[in-house]
Amino acid sequence: MTDPQTLRAVEAVLFAAAEPLTPDSIRAHVGELDVRGALAALVGHYEGRGIRLVERGGRWHFETAPDLAHLLRRDREEVRRLSRAGIETLAIIAYHEPVTRAEIEAIRGVQTAKGTLDVLMEAGWVRPAGRREVPGRPLMFATTPEFLSHFALKSRRDLPGIEDLRAAGLLDPVDLAFEQLAVEKTDEDD
Amino acid sequence: MTDPQTLRAVEAVLFAAAEPLTPDSIRAHVGELDVRGALAALVGHYEGRGIRLVERGGRWHFETAPDLAHLLRRDREEVRRLSRAGIETLAIIAYHEPVTRAEIEAIRGVQTAKGTLDVLMEAGWVRPAGRREVPGRPLMFATTPEFLSHFALKSRRDLPGIEDLRAAGLLDPVDLAFEQLAVEKTDEDD
Amino acid sequence: MDAPPEQLTLDLDGWEGPLDLLLSLARAQKVDLREISILALVEQYLRYVERARVLQLELAADYLVMAAWLAYLKSALLLPRDPQVEPDPEELALRLQLRLERLDAMREAGARLMARDRLGRDVFARGAPEGLRTVRTGPYEANLYDLIAAYGRISARSRPVMHVVQDREVMTLEAAIARVSALVGSAIDWRAIETFLPDMASAGLRRSALASSFLAALELARQGRVELWQEEAFAPLYLRAPAA
Numbered sequence: 001m002t003d004p005q006t007l008r009a010v011e012a013v014l015f016a017a018a019e020p021l022t023p024d025s026i027r028a029h030v031g032e033l034d035v036r037g038a039l040a041a042l043v044g045h046y047e048g049r050g051i052r053l054v055e056r057g058g059r060w061h062f063e064t065a066p067d068l069a070h071l072l073r074r075d076r077e078e079v080r081r082l083s084r085a086g087i088e089t090l091a092i093i094a095y096h097e098p099v100t101r102a103e104i105e106a107i108r109g110v111q112t113a114k115g116t117l118d119v120l121m122e123a124g125w126v127r128p129a130g131r132r133e134v135p136g137r138p139l140m141f142a143t144t145p146e147f148l149s150h151f152a153l154k155s156r157r158d159l160p161g162i163e164d165l166r167a168a169g170l171l172d173p174v175d176l177a178f179e180q181l182a183v184e185k186t187d188e189d190d
Numbered sequence: 191m192t193d194p195q196t197l198r199a200v201e202a203v204l205f206a207a208a209e210p211l212t213p214d215s216i217r218a219h220v221g222e223l224d225v226r227g228a229l230a231a232l233v234g235h236y237e238g239r240g241i242r243l244v245e246r247g248g249r250w251h252f253e254t255a256p257d258l259a260h261l262l263r264r265d266r267e268e269v270r271r272l273s274r275a276g277i278e279t280l281a282i283i284a285y286h287e288p289v290t291r292a293e294i295e296a297i298r299g300v301q302t303a304k305g306t307l308d309v310l311m312e313a314g315w316v317r318p319a320g321r322r323e324v325p326g327r328p329l330m331f332a333t334t335p336e337f338l339s340h341f342a343l344k345s346r347r348d349l350p351g352i353e354d355l356r357a358a359g360l361l362d363p364v365d366l367a368f369e370q371l372a373v374e375k376t377d378e379d380d
Numbered sequence: 381m382d383a384p385p386e387q388l389t390l391d392l393d394g395w396e397g398p399l400d401l402l403l404s405l406a407r408a409q410k411v412d413l414r415e416i417s418i419l420a421l422v423e424q425y426l427r428y429v430e431r432a433r434v435l436q437l438e439l440a441a442d443y444l445v446m447a448a449w450l451a452y453l454k455s456a457l458l459l460p461r462d463p464q465v466e467p468d469p470e471e472l473a474l475r476l477q478l479r480l481e482r483l484d485a486m487r488e489a490g491a492r493l494m495a496r497d498r499l500g501r502d503v504f505a506r507g508a509p510e511g512l513r514t515v516r517t518g519p520y521e522a523n524l525y526d527l528i529a530a531y532g533r534i535s536a537r538s539r540p541v542m543h544v545v546q547d548r549e550v551m552t553l554e555a556a557i558a559r560v561s562a563l564v565g566s567a568i569d570w571r572a573i574e575t576f577l578p579d580m581a582s583a584g585l586r587r588s589a590l591a592s593s594f595l596a597a598l599e600l601a602r603q604g605r606v607e608l609w610q611e612e613a614f615a616p617l618y619l620r621a622p623a624a
Contacts, residue, residue, distance in 0.1 A: 004238075009261055011240030012254040016262045016510040029261050029512060048194075050201030064202040064504045066497040071199055071219050072206050072504050082494070085396060088483075091490035107482050109399025110442075152497045160492035170485040174478045181474065206504035254510055262510060268518045274530070277522055281531035299538055313520035341524045350528055352535065360532030 002037045006030070007045075010038040020059035020149055057148035057155055066152075085116050090125060094147065094159055095171055098129040098140035106173070117141065125150065192227040196220070197235075200228040210249030272313075275306050280315060284337070284349060288319040288330035307331065315340065398446035401425065403480050403487070413481045418473040419457050422450045549585040551578075556592035557599060560619070564606050570618035573597060 009030040014021060023035045039053065039060060046052045051062050064072060082090065089112060092104050105112055120126035129142035143156070153159060162171075169177050199220040204211060213225045229243065229250060236242045241252050254262065272280065279302055282294050295302050310316035319332035333346070343349065350358070395401040405424045406416050429447045432439050453476075456469035497503050551559075560576050577589045597619055600606040609618045 008238075008240035008255065009258060012258040013240075013261055013512065015241045015252070015506065016254050016512055018509045018511045029264050048198075050198035050203075051205045062205070062506060063499065064206050065198065066503050068199060068202045069497070069502040071203060073501070087490035087494055088486055091486045091493055094493065095486065095489055107479075107486060108396070109479065109483065110397035150499045151493055152499070152503065159489070160496070161489060165485055165489070168485075170482055174475055174482065177478050178471070178475055181478075202504075206507045208507040251508070252506075263513045263515055265515050265517050268516055269521045270516060270518055272520055272522045272526070277526050277530040278534055280522070281527050282534065284527065285531055297538060298534055309520070315520075340522075341527060343524070355528060355532045355535065358532075360529055360536075 002041045006033040006038045007041055011042055020056055020061035022059050055154050057145040059145055086119055089116050090120055093126055093141050094143050097142040100132055100138040100140050192231045196223040196228045197231055204252055210251035212249050276309055279306050280310055283316055283331050284333050287332040290322055290328040290330050398443050403483055406480055413484055418477055422454045425450055551589040551592045553592050553595055556596035560593055560596045561600055564619055564621050566621045570620050573617045
């Protein structure tokens, strides 16, 4: 049972924060208390209310309940619409990260317009993530914690259908998948 | 007894609002519901929690509980480095003390921000040292015993003189290489 | 199953390249991509491209490259299999199918991602958070070197600046013209330009004298008072008095 003072403290800090917080950064404000216990208790407490406490990529924040969206949407700017190229590129990065531009293009079958990655980075959803140690040392891209919070994902494991896609080999490069199939074929022939 | 759906709706609208809301503007979002009843119920609900619902001049908003305000501000103990302006100002005071702010600015060739002297006094290295008996009676500044002990100096006479600085090459930084010629010329003229 | 290609509008802007078009054609067949007939798909693509050409629509080069490749694949699939031919057409067809499956999977994933409860569209963060502040406290740090280096910097900056340009020995163009015209006199033999330079000179002065003498030679040649001869670029330059 979490001490009510701890609960209050964690609740206040999360409420006041302008962005999602990790348990460590919460602890930096409230001191050495049972932050994880308090988070769990608060999640339960807000169950079914107009606001809820959620974890996104290890960081916690309060947000409004999704079923109330219709009450809140009015006089708010529409979230910027991504182009189809933008959506596909974002999905490829999220499901394959870290991934190079050439790998993105191999999947999409077209060159990536310069602006496409810029838009995703400007939105704060994608970041450069080091270089692949192959000739040319191409830059790799990965998603950010903001990506997880924006799309209500607890972690990348929460990406819709990612386990099924992985199991079906659809996240493997074509070459690898082809070799896999060739091996299975040989086995059957034996 | 307020309907739980009304409670949720009012709670979410207040949470997401960028500014305090009147009951009428809440109603504009949630429709013709018992907003006042919901507000009263919510005030009761958040009693004693980390956040509370308050009314100010007919407008309602959530805020963190006043007794927890200290948590929102975190003091972090760390060693701080002086800015370039700070170290230059300190050097001028050490070499020329007692010295007025106008004299510091004349030597540095740039205005000294008020904060710069404050930082040096906060660090305990500089103190006000009387007033210069000229029109305006400007405040003079001098170093403190803490200054000497921090820089491991027995007295101000231990500070290297101009000739020592020149010998150490500290008077001709790379970007001032051209002045080297002028300096040599002056020496020859002596 | 026969999906009529007429259902497709010939809107080229609608597709992001040939693979995208192929995927749209494949989806129109409404079968699992793993079951799809690559041969039927190839024929649809080729029909599409042919139609576009009949309508004289401009097709981007990559559509035509894909069409050529698919035409090759089609003929390879239709002809009796020659085990000597590499790559195996079945393999090519399978690779194309795998690519379509992957693009399809990502397109599906993108759509599901966009349909989630999105922050700022479906769910909202607190509108006016108080914000958290971190106030830094603690001792200041600076060392003696920083201090005296700063003073050196200020002293160097505030010292009066005087620029001195050292005198360099030079030969003026006028001097060179006088010297070359006097020395060339009425010489009838070719003499290298270097023989017109003063002997004593420092390396700096010799360079200046050479440059000036060269200009002098050009000027004198223009006036018809000297003749110049050079075998090729960068070869020695010779001067003599003009033949009378």
